[in-house]
Amino acid sequence: MMRIITISREFGSGGRELGKRLSELLGYAYYDREIVAAIAENKGMNESYVEKLTESQAMKSVPMHFRSSLSGGIAMGQARTDLLLEQKKVIEAIARTGKNCVIVGRNADVLLQDSAPFKLFVCADMDAKIRRCMERAGEDEKLSRKEMERRIRAIDKGRAQARQIVTDIAWGDRTAYHLTVNTAEWDIKELAPMIAGIANCWFERRENDTVIGSL
């Protein structure tokens, strides 16, 4: 059976880095922005527009004059729904390839429930997330700590909202994942092999055991 690791993550927690390292350690395919790119290509749209509408707080990312019009709001809602349906198709197509993979974000844990993925949630305390984001920010996107914190909260709020479309179980709810790891006091390079070991062990159990399926 195909082995899929899904990673849900707070913005700035290093979930993407952990996912990338897991895919390298395990020799799995890796999907993250690749999903956005596929949706954009299929729909003939700009990638950053797709990213905003599928994961961030959609309405906040749309110009004010557009949001203030009710018909505009409805149109955006429709556009978002279309893109989320396309995202679902892209993720299901990944599962049909049958290749072991790591998928970061996009509620793949819920969408691919039938493939029994190993579900990881990656978080960190706010100070660690701000530090990580400030270190990685480009010269043209220097924000103050306060602005960075607002940005992190807004992005995570958008992720929690996008999740509500596919499941009633809240984003980050500890029982919805096999493991929730706080990266604040870790070097992710050190952490990754241990998480890979746990995932491997879980997959072996799943393959030897038909009892699984309650999560």
Next chain:
Amino acid sequence: MMRIITISREFGSGGRELGKRLSELLGYAYYDREIVAAIAENKGMNESYVEKLTESQAMKSVPMHFRSSLSGGIAMGQARTDLLLEQKKVIEAIARTGKNCVIVGRNADVLLQDSAPFKLFVCADMDAKIRRCMERAGEDEKLSRKEMERRIRAIDKGRAQARQIVTDIAWGDRTAYHLTVNTAEWDIKELAPMIAGIANCWFERRENDTVIGSL
């Protein structure tokens, strides 16, 4: 530096079994009901009374005629405060022994913050917890599934309340722990060595690194 693993856990999640196994694998001392026994001895009280007042929903466990009297309510509140202070002393005394240990429950993660413990939260989905509790229930405490679910929720509510006395950070908040593990699809015997490995690696990092301390 002393190595302390603290385990916070949902009732029925197997946190106690995981703690016991970690202590055996690592050769650490193990504290769980030992803490209640010490408080009971120091205060000359019954263990189950101490257990109820320090961890469960105190007022619910007190007879109705007693609860209905305001002075009784105040007396119980005072008794609970006294016991929680005694519990704090017992836990601090454990830390002063300097011996590596696993401590289950009793907000030891917060009380021993200065000793930089490795903080684990153990959870499981409700079905798995009910199953585990039903399997372990004695002949004299057979509850229906519905009753067991109510019992689990009540005990965890009491734990969440007891935590509010020592910290503003909610019980189970993912960023308050290094790792949150859902035991629903695991054999705890298989899981324990992997968690022990992660804790060991974290302690080694802590001992080689003065940066830690943000959590």
